[in-house]
Amino acid sequence: MNTEKKLLNRMQAYCARAERCRFDVETKLKQAGADAALCERILQQLVEERFLDDERFAHAYARDKYCFNGWGPRRIALELGRRRIPAAVVTAALSALQEGDDKPEDTL
Structure with a gap:
């Protein structure tokens, strides 16, 4: 299982390459093995940091x-x-x- 920080960094890089929607990032997180609570924390942080809109x-x-x-x-x-x-x-x-x-x- 990946750590939260590692997954967050991966998703920040994923969102930085092209515009992404919440559904695409959530799908990617689930493929990486993240549970629902972890997905929600990472998605919230990506929204706050404006990686995701x-x-x-x-x-x-x-x-x-x-x-x-x-x-x-x-x-x-x-x-x-x-x-x-x-x-x-x-x-x-x-x-x-x-x-x-x-x-x-x-x-x-």
Whole structure:
């Protein structure tokens, strides 16, 4: 079993490489053998240290998938939902996408 400090350092490095959501980090922690209490402590510390932010993740994910993969709003919303992003955050990310320079209607 890994120590809490070791797991925290691994998750900080994991989050520093790319935007991550809480669900992705929690899945990684469980794969590493962390129990629920340890997962929650590490996740809370990552949020406090701003390594982890679901809203920031949702905006970045929506922008990247729309611009680089050509996904539409429905597909993006579905994938964010699979990652357990709250509906209000998904709506905000999609509305920010609608307000940008490259609107989905323009692509059509």
